[in-house]
Amino acid sequence: MNNQRGGTAAVDTAPKPDFWYGLPHGYLELDFNPTEEGVAELARQISGLPEEARDRADQAFRLYAMTALLLQKQPVAVCALGMHPDGNGEASLSVLTISVFPSGGANPLRVLASMVGDNAGGNANHGMQPIELPVGVGFLIEQVRKTVAPGVPPEGHEGPLEGSVWQGTVAVPEPRTSSIITVQLVTSAVELADDYRSVLLGTARTLTFKDPTAEADQGPGPVAPGSAAQAVQSDFG
Template identity: 75%
Template sequence: MNDHLGAAAKDTETKPNFWYQLPHGYLELDFHPSEEGVAELSRQVGGLPQDARDRADQTFRLYALTALLLRNQPVAVYALGMHPGADGQASLSVLTISAISSKGANPVRVLAGMVTGHAGDGSRNGLQPVELPSGIGFLTERVRTTVAPGVPPEGRQGPLEGTVWQGTVAVPEPRTSSIVTVQMVTSSVGLADDYRSILLGTARTLTFTDPTAEAAQGTGPAVTGSAGEAMKSDFG
């Protein structure tokens, strides 16, 4: 578990205020960077040795493109994770937390209806109810093919493709008719069990009550304990 407690405080008339903790090995990125911040990052990349500069430049361009795309999405939290992989290479993943309006409908009923509608899909395809400290949540996961980063080899028609595991926990917040989603995506499909544990551990830290206010009253933070320890131990 990282040391800081994140807060995504938005307009309470349209979106919920929520707090969360990032799991071990994840770094939250700013997808609303200032012009000065982007210029400074570009300057630092330009000052690296040639080999490192080429790799860093690719990462910088990917970050800039991702930040641009996320500005038009209801994403409140965007974090990159890096952990040891089974083959000795780094295993990369993306963690996002979003707040989506259910357009005035009761979000619990919306998600419960989706569970009923997917009842015959099987445990890995349909929505599964999960108990969370913030209330009932709904887990879904799938393996899908998507566009992979990188330049296609010469002569190849169309972009590169890759396989990713995607897991999502949807948590209803009835006070604002919103659904908060915690989503994990990784190309390390073989580590799906580990990433599912991290996803559920992150969802268990989600709270709609300000934990700093509770701590000030002497009741202690709302998000502590075994969930954080479990996430930290998933990759050692």
Template identity: 65%
Template sequence: MKEFLDTVAAEPKPDFWYGLPHGYLQLDLQPSPEGIQEVARQIRTLPDDVRDRADQVFRLYAFVLTMLRSQDVMGCALGMHPDEHGGATLSVLTVSTVPTSGANPDAVLLQMMGTGADNGIVPVELPVGTGYLLETERTTVAPTAPPEGQEGPGLGTVWQGTVAIPVPRTSSIITVQLVTASVELADDYRGVLLGIARTVTFDDPAAPEPDPVGDVPGPYGRSPFG
């Protein structure tokens, strides 16, 4: 899960880019009602052996869209990876920006996340500077079918990991967040989260290479996008 497939530009304004790992699909955050209905229709026509899994993914997609409507999310991707039992583990990746209205983003970030010695915040060194890792487990609405006989949605425990990156030049904070119900795989998903955070860049990977003429010869750093 730690290999990267695509480079994703933050939407709508590409102030930064990040790598999208294998097994993750970038989601349309503004789907049309007709598009959603068509996906639901296609799921109903699938064979029995894959319909339940596809329906679970569709429910997760709908859950994520509902959750993100009130947030300033720049990008979202759904991860689906095989587990050791022949099933699949699901996760949701979101990338957001939080404006700090001209204030020092480092100070705002520490105030938001808490300043106690036991707050669980771990500084991590990234190519773009120092980020801050925070992990939590919480009970929330489960993005799966409710238990049989229950009308309302079920509840479940999820692991949530967040890397917050202060950006002084834009007075903002980039947050890279990964959420999964596979709490037992928290160590693996932490590695995925940190891998994504290390690909965050303010340089357009699609920009042409600078003219090497006149440059001092020397080793070149490897791009996080390959």
């Protein structure tokens, strides 16, 4: 557990978070609303790199800029990139996002409950299953799907390459704003799905609609069962 942060569905001059969450170890939050000054400073730093490193850094910068533009068009409140050892001496990459979807004025719990009926008989790879969270009931959806693999296809290969990814999502109803908050984790390390499921559920258990800084202002005290503090202790140590 790194720290407790707030998230909001919209950006304004002084946003008050609609929810708070914790990021697991090994995840770095991506700023997809950078200031012009921040972008200019990053470009300046890249231009000052040695020539052998400049091209690679410039490619990463362009990828970051493209990703930021795509995220700005989606209801994504949080995006974090993860890098962890995979047990074979290599790095396993994953993307963690938290998004907010309006339910159109309908009761978000009823919307999700009706989806469970439509996806009855779900298993570890498909379907939708209710789960208990500190904030109440949530719904877990998992799937292994095909997607376009990053990189340039080998010479002579027609069309882009495809690869498999594991995608896990926890959907949480938020009755106060008639919204559905989703915590989603995607990785190409399909063989590590059990580990990433634990990370996904651990993150979802830190989700809270109560400002944890208000509790901190009251001074230390006993950890209440079902509180965000207990979720942090249980899931991230």
